[in-house]
Structure formats: structure tokens, C-alpha cells
Amino acid sequence: MATNGTTRTVTIRLQRFNPDVDKKPVMKEYTLEITSDTTILDALEQIKATQDGSLTFRRSCRHAICGSCAMNVNGRNTLVCNQRVNAHLDRKGAVTVRPLPYLPIIKDMVVDRTSFWEQYQRVKPWLVPPDDVPEKEFRMTPEEVAALNDAEKCIMCGACYSACTVTAVNKRYIGPHALLKASLRVLDPRDTITNERLIEISGNDGVFRCHTIFNCIDACPKKLNPTQAIETLRKLAQKREAFVAARKERQKSL
Amino acid sequence: MSQTNTITHDIIVVGAGLAGSWAALAASKAGVKDIGVLSKLHPLRSHSGAAQGGIAAALNNVRPVPGSGSSGPLEAIPPGEAPIDSWELHMFDTIKGSDWLGDQDAIEIMVKEAPDLIYEYEHMGCVFSRLEDGRIAQRRFGGHSTPRANYSADYTGHVLLHTIYEQALRYGVKYYPEWYCLDLIIEDNVCRGVVAMDILTGKLYTMRAKAVMFGTGGYGRAWKITSNATANTGDGVAIAYNAGVPLMDMEFVQFHPTGLYGKGILMSEACRGEGGYLRNSDGDRFMEKYAAGLMELAPRDLVSRSEQLEINEGRGVGPDKGGVYLDLRHLGPEKIMSRLPQVRELAHEFLGVDIIHDMVPIQPTAHYSMGGIPANVDGQVIADAEGTPVVGFYAAGECACISVHGANRLGTNSLLDASLFGRRAGKAMAAFIQNGAKLYPISGDPAQRQEERIQRLMDAPASSKESVAQIGAELKETMTNDCGVFRDGERMARALRKIKELQARFPNARVMDKSRRFNTDVLGAIETEHLLTFAEVVVASALNRTESRGAHWRTDFGRRDDTNWLKHTLVFKNGEEGPRLGYKSVNIDWEKYPPQERKY
Numbered sequence A: 001m002a003t004n005g006t007t008r009t010v011t012i013r014l015q016r017f018n019p020d021v022d023k024k025p026v027m028k029e030y031t032l033e034i035t036s037d038t039t040i041l042d043a044l045e046q047i048k049a050t051q052d053g054s055l056t057f058r059r060s061c062r063h064a065i066c067g068s069c070a071m072n073v074n075g076r077n078t079l080v081c082n083q084r085v086n087a088h089l090d091r092k093g094a095v096t097v098r099p100l101p102y103l104p105i106i107k108d109m110v111v112d113r114t115s116f117w118e119q120y121q122r123v124k125p126w127l128v129p130p131d132d133v134p135e136k137e138f139r140m141t142p143e144e145v146a147a148l149n150d151a152e153k154c155i156m157c158g159a160c161y162s163a164c165t166v167t168a169v170n171k172r173y174i175g176p177h178a179l180l181k182a183s184l185r186v187l188d189p190r191d192t193i194t195n196e197r198l199i200e201i202s203g204n205d206g207v208f209r210c211h212t213i214f215n216c217i218d219a220c221p222k223k224l225n226p227t228q229a230i231e232t233l234r235k236l237a238q239k240r241e242a243f244v245a246a247r248k249e250r251q252k253s254l
Numbered sequence B: 001m002s003q004t005n006t007i008t009h010d011i012i013v014v015g016a017g018l019a020g021s022w023a024a025l026a027a028s029k030a031g032v033k034d035i036g037v038l039s040k041l042h043p044l045r046s047h048s049g050a051a052q053g054g055i056a057a058a059l060n061n062v063r064p065v066p067g068s069g070s071s072g073p074l075e076a077i078p079p080g081e082a083p084i085d086s087w088e089l090h091m092f093d094t095i096k097g098s099d100w101l102g103d104q105d106a107i108e109i110m111v112k113e114a115p116d117l118i119y120e121y122e123h124m125g126c127v128f129s130r131l132e133d134g135r136i137a138q139r140r141f142g143g144h145s146t147p148r149a150n151y152s153a154d155y156t157g158h159v160l161l162h163t164i165y166e167q168a169l170r171y172g173v174k175y176y177p178e179w180y181c182l183d184l185i186i187e188d189n190v191c192r193g194v195v196a197m198d199i200l201t202g203k204l205y206t207m208r209a210k211a212v213m214f215g216t217g218g219y220g221r222a223w224k225i226t227s228n229a230t231a232n233t234g235d236g237v238a239i240a241y242n243a244g245v246p247l248m249d250m251e252f253v254q255f256h257p258t259g260l261y262g263k264g265i266l267m268s269e270a271c272r273g274e275g276g277y278l279r280n281s282d283g284d285r286f287m288e289k290y291a292a293g294l295m296e297l298a299p300r301d302l303v304s305r306s307e308q309l310e311i312n313e314g315r316g317v318g319p320d321k322g323g324v325y326l327d328l329r330h331l332g333p334e335k336i337m338s339r340l341p342q343v344r345e346l347a348h349e350f351l352g353v354d355i356i357h358d359m360v361p362i363q364p365t366a367h368y369s370m371g372g373i374p375a376n377v378d379g380q381v382i383a384d385a386e387g388t389p390v391v392g393f394y395a396a397g398e399c400a401c402i403s404v405h406g407a408n409r410l411g412t413n414s415l416l417d418a419s420l421f422g423r424r425a426g427k428a429m430a431a432f433i434q435n436g437a438k439l440y441p442i443s444g445d446p447a448q449r450q451e452e453r454i455q456r457l458m459d460a461p462a463s464s465k466e467s468v469a470q471i472g473a474e475l476k477e478t479m480t481n482d483c484g485v486f487r488d489g490e491r492m493a494r495a496l497r498k499i500k501e502l503q504a505r506f507p508n509a510r511v512m513d514k515s516r517r518f519n520t521d522v523l524g525a526i527e528t529e530h531l532l533t534f535a536e537v538v539v540a541s542a543l544n545r546t547e548s549r550g551a552h553w554r555t556d557f558g559r560r561d562d563t564n565w566l567k568h569t570l571v572f573k574n575g576e577e578g579p580r581l582g583y584k585s586v587n588i589d590w591e592k593y594p595p596q597e598r599k600y
């Protein structure tokens, strides 16, 4: 079982970069004692506490729900707080951690997410409910709720966004995270701006830009499926008018 | 002269969790548009998002199947049939849970407005789990006599946080993500603004406002084993205290019974709400001995103490026998996957245990801060026991003490507290502004003082043997060992000496990062300084309270003492002499809810 006392020595290879002083990113190696349940985040914290306080990274919840700590481990995007070091060691007992790729680096593992949040806001992530609300709750069926569960679980960590080959070259593309969010609102029977949403996401920067390479699915630490959401939105965009009419009908009995 | 800039808003909110974003949204809806919300984390990273189990309100959607007993299956209440729940029941449960230390006027407001709050969440897009007929589903939670926890699977806080942040954006609230509040400016009992750092550039700003609200969250990071996010360093309470505001009931810290062994990460109370068992090394459901009525669903303080007793008496499990088992196997895969998916993932990721097949070792973990900045039911912060307002200063959420939780909070009541009193504070601030609140001048240069504080930290030689991390680690060890689930005078006196020693060592601690840009080394040092500041208040308050009540349990004073201690603790900063303790009376309706023995 977990939490046994045995330790082993490992090498943590980190990409370091402070644009104010460094010309370009460099890799540095740190040697560390870990146990079987030391997470990669624990390892970074240990290095910061005992070896180099200037090592910079974001984190908060420690259990894969706040979305702060997405990084690139051995070439794959992932959260680091729920990944044990042991699971990622190569044959020499080393693991390599870099910031999320294709985003400007602020410092070490901290990347600039401006474009990520801009696209998120662009899809109007909020629900626009009907003007007339019932005295109590809207009556949604368990099936209608189930259809939203995937998108609702997204923690906006950016792992998919930074793995997407389209966003890598085109920051105007809405991106998998924001399209997943858009699908949440489009599929919600309570939302009233379905038409506007479907027009926006099927425009030049929207769902038809997706190359369906599935990088986002691989990268998602919550095992969500942005590609599927994009696929759904494509279909709905193609029968937009009928879908909007059905929505209006549904809202009569909500 | 300092190089700092000035930013001005009508309202500045510090903190973008449920309390902060609700306040901003409510103020904006009430017509005040010039609002700035700063948060040291991106708003969606706030700790509210980690809440799992649910948010309380007596909606009357669900009841136990008639005749099935208090832990039997639940069913939807058929249309037209009598309700089983009421605000009065919710109120009594909360008062009893609080061990009669909660203020009953505040509790009444909270439980009465709770259903309306849930419906507002729902109307704004919150995706609650549902019953077949489309109403919001409800589950049981500890200390609540009816199933009144409204939930979204086991990531309720995440869904609420996204909903409220997105609505605040919709209403045009301006956020300052990754801005760190360093100081609160109060002169002549009037709040005038804050000093804050843009973390990205390291630049300091004086932020002036007619009203300031703190929604800075809890202070669980002072303990070694904790369910709290790394951001929960009690900045708000420490900053307010340093600015001359008293702190209330800081000795009351909730230890949640089910933290993952060795990690402290939370396994939601929903585990027990859905029917989970606790077992000791003999395989016995030991709660039979301590709360035969409610069993595992007794309130948290009682369950944590029961666990600790089992551990202390040698019936613990885990590598050093410091935990007990949470057993969910009998719930079956289907229920676990649909109701507790996150919990299953957590146990698997962190301890390699699949709760469908195996028991998972757990232990009490520092979880919730009942105490905080004293405020009235409109979030208005008060300066003394008489309730004198600190003009223009508001607080809500976990950093505030209103006090609805008294000596022990019931699960699902804090998402309610943070949301509801955040909303009330927002409305109150809007009214305050609309009634002609003024922008008061600031004397001196408070930003310059913060600049010097940061410079002092950076100036400590990198070669110094004293490290911030070491000081923080020693503090956490001390708090867990000497001011935890069970307390006594001797250990707490020792803890207090230790904290003094750490405070004295702190100025020599080294900060290695000397750059301005995104300097988490400096911020970590400042957070540790905050821990040292409020930990002293916690221990001094706990040492002073010679009784056992709610989460504050002393082996040397093992009984509740209403004659001497049915009162709130109020602690004032007293310069070099250290905390000065005072008291405030508890609001009690002696006719309806007089103190009783608390038995489950």
C-alpha cells in the first residue's frame, strides 16, 4: 500500500527561464529523494523549498480540481499535482518537466494564458436564461443534465489548448477549451442565445477549423472529450434553425 | 516618494471565490458598476472550486422512504404530499451543530434565504444533479436531520464557482487576476483602500475605494495535515488584524474526519452521506460507541474525535497506525461512479486504492476556519464587542465570522454562508455607495511601507541558514501536534512559545528569488508571515478558553461550560505585547432555542 517509507533518489530535469535575465530557456537537473507517493508537484515544492527558491510554477488545490498546475511532462501535457513521480521516470530514473508548449513563458513553468482566456470570454461562457424565471427551479431531466456533465467538469487547465495543433499556429481559433464551454451552454435547455452562439462558433475561427487530430483528448487530465463536443456543435450548426426552434419549444415546459 | 500608481474604484473586493464574486455580482446588479475584484489566483482557481459534497437548503424535494429509518433509501416527495423539511429544522440543526455558539439572528437569515439562493444559482445556469421529475436532487449530510444537501455529483463547488464567475463577467465586473493584496488601509476607523501587487510585474499599487470587502477564504494551511489549497494562508485575517481589526472565535478550527491518509486531501463527506462506513483495525464500525443514533453521519467534530480516540487506543490502520478505514465497497460500482466519481479518482491517484474493491485509509484533516473577521449579517465588519462598524469595510465567506457556524460548522453550510453573505454584502455595499459614501484621503504612503517590507525580505542574505520553508514546516508540525483535534493547556503553552520563537526567527529567513517578475518566493514568505501572525491568535484564544465546545476540545477541560464560556472570543492586536483577549455575547433566542446538551 501507499505511504511506505522507502525512498529513492531521482533526477528532476526542469526547463528554467526568466526573460528578464536569461537569453533563452535552459534545462537544469535537480537530484531529489522521493517516496512512492511523491507527486511531481511535491517534487517541485521540495526543490523550491530546499534547493532553489526562484523556481516558479502555479499551483493551489493539490488535487486536480483548480486547473493551476498543467505542465508538460516527458513531452505530454498533464497536471502535475495528481501524477506520481514514479510513474514517469525513464530508465535512468529521471523525469523532464517543461511549461505548456506554444504559449509565451512568463517565468519557468508559468505561461501567459492571455489568448486562452480571451477565447474563453469570446464564447460568452455564461448562461443567458429566459427573462421570466419560475418561482422554483427549471425542470431539467436527468438526461439533459447528463449531457452537460462532461463540459461542466472542465477545469480550464489549458492542457488541451496547448496541445492543439491549430491553436499552436492560429491564436484566433477559439480552441478546444472554449468550444467545450460553448457546447455546455448550447446544450443547456435554459439558454436563450443559442442562435447567436451557433453562428459564432461556426464562423471563421470556429468548429470547422478543428483538424480532428484528437490531441486535446489525449491531453485532457479529466478524460473529457473536446473533439466530441466540437463534432456535436458542427452538427447543430448545420441544422441551426431547427435546433433553435426546438429549444424555444422546450422552454415552454421548462 | 514611492513609484507606485493609484487605482480607484467605488468598490474593491479582495478574493474571487464564491463570497467575493457573489458580492461583486450583487453590487453590480444593484446598480454600482465601478467594481474591481482582485485575486491572488485566477478566479476559477479559488478554493471554493474544491468543494465537493453540496450546499444546504430546505427545498423539500426528497425524503427518506417512509418507515426506512434515518439511514434508509431516499425518494422524491410526491407532488402534493407534506413537506418534511423547514427553515426551522435547518436552523435547529445549525444551532445544535454550532454547540450553541452560533449567532441565532444570523443563522435565521441564512436558513430562510437559502432556498432562494439555490434557485438563483439554478436560474443562472448551475448544473445541479436532478430527480426524475426535473427537480434538484438532495442527499444527506452530517448533522442535518433531513436530506437537504443540493449537489452536482461530487464537484458542487466547481460548478457553483464557474457559474458565479461567469455571471459576474456577464455583468461587467472587472477582475484583477493574480494580484496580491498586501495591506488594508484603515484610518480613524474608516477603510480607505488596499495596497496590492500585480504579481506578473511585481509592481505595487495603492487601490482606493469607498468600500472594500474581504472574501479571502480560510486559514487551514497553518496545519500540516490539511484539506486546504496552498492559497489558504489566511492572508485576509492576518492583514485585517494588523490593520487593527479584531479577530473572532479563531480557536474554532474544524478537522474533517476523512482526509486521505498522509496527504490530508479530502474524501467528501458525501462518502458517508451516501452510506459509507468507518472501520478500525478490528474491522468494527466504531461509531456505534460514540454516536449510536447518527453513526457515521454525526457532526464532524464528534467523528474526528472518535477516530482520534480509536487511533490513540491502538486500533489505527496505515503504516504508522495513524488512520482508520473508510469503507465504501457495499455502495456498489454504480452508485460510486455516478455519485462519487471524483472521490474514486482521488483515492486511486494518490494512494492507489480503488474504493469499489478496497477500503481507503483516512485521518482527520484541518479543513475549515469557523473564526475570522467579525461582521454583521450585511457583511459590515465590526471594530468591537458593541458592534461599532469599521466604516466602508466588509467581509464574507470563510475569512469572516458572522457567526453562523459557532464552534462547529455543519457540512454544506459553508458554501451557503459564503454565497449568501457574499450576496448580502454586495447589496449592502451598493446601498452604502448609493447613499453617498465618500472616497477618503490616505495619509502617508502605505504602498511605500509594503515596498520596504518586500525589500527587507529580499535583502536577507541568500546564504542565511534560516529558510522560510523550514519555519513554515515547524509551525505546521506544532499546530497539528499541539493545537489539533485534542488540546490541553500544557501543549498549547508550548505551541505559543514555539510560535514566538518562529516569529523571532522569521526576519532572518532567506528569500532566494531576487527578481520582480512573478516572484512566488517573496509571496511565499509573506504568506508564512501571515500564518505566524494568526496562528498566535488561534493558540492564544484556544489556551484561554478553558472548556470544550464544538471543534475546540480540551482534555484538561472536557466539558462545555455555559456559565463562563457561552461567549465569542474577540482578539485585538496589542502592539508588542501580543494579543489582547476580549469577549462578545452570543445572540440567542432563549425562548425558542435555549442551550441544550448536544447529543447525537
Ligand SMILES: Cc1cc2nc3c(=O)[nH]c(=O)nc-3n(C[C@H](O)[C@H](O)[C@H](O)COP(=O)(O)OP(=O)(O)OC[C@H]3O[C@@H](n4cnc5c(N)ncnc54)[C@H](O)[C@@H]3O)c2cc1C
Pocket: B014, B015, B016, B017, B018, B019, B020, B038, B039, B040, B041, B042, B043, B046, B047, B048, B049, B050, B051, B052, B053, B054, B055, B056, B156, B157, B179, B180, B181, B182, B215, B216, B217, B218, B227, B228, B229, B231, B235, B236, B266, B367, B368, B396, B397, B398, B399, B411, B412, B413, B414, B415, B416, B418
Ligand atoms: C476540499 C474542500 C471541500 C469542501 N466541500 C464543501 C462542501 O461540500 N460544502 C460546503 O458547504 N463547504 C465545503 N467546503 C468549504 C467551502 O468550500 C469554503 O468554505 C468556501 O468555498 C469558501 O469560499 P470563500 O469565497 O470564502 O473563499 P475561497 O473560495 O477560498 O476564495 C478566496 C479568494 O481569496 C483570494 N485571496 C486570498 N488571499 C488573497 C490576497 N492576499 N490577495 C488577493 N487575493 C487573495 C483567493 O485568490 C481566492 O480568490 C470545502 C472545503 C474544502 C477545503
Ligand code: FES
Pocket: A058, A059, A060, A061, A062, A063, A064, A065, A066, A067, A068, A069, A070, A079, A080, A081, A082
Ligand atoms: S494544483 Fe490544482 S489542479 Fe493541480
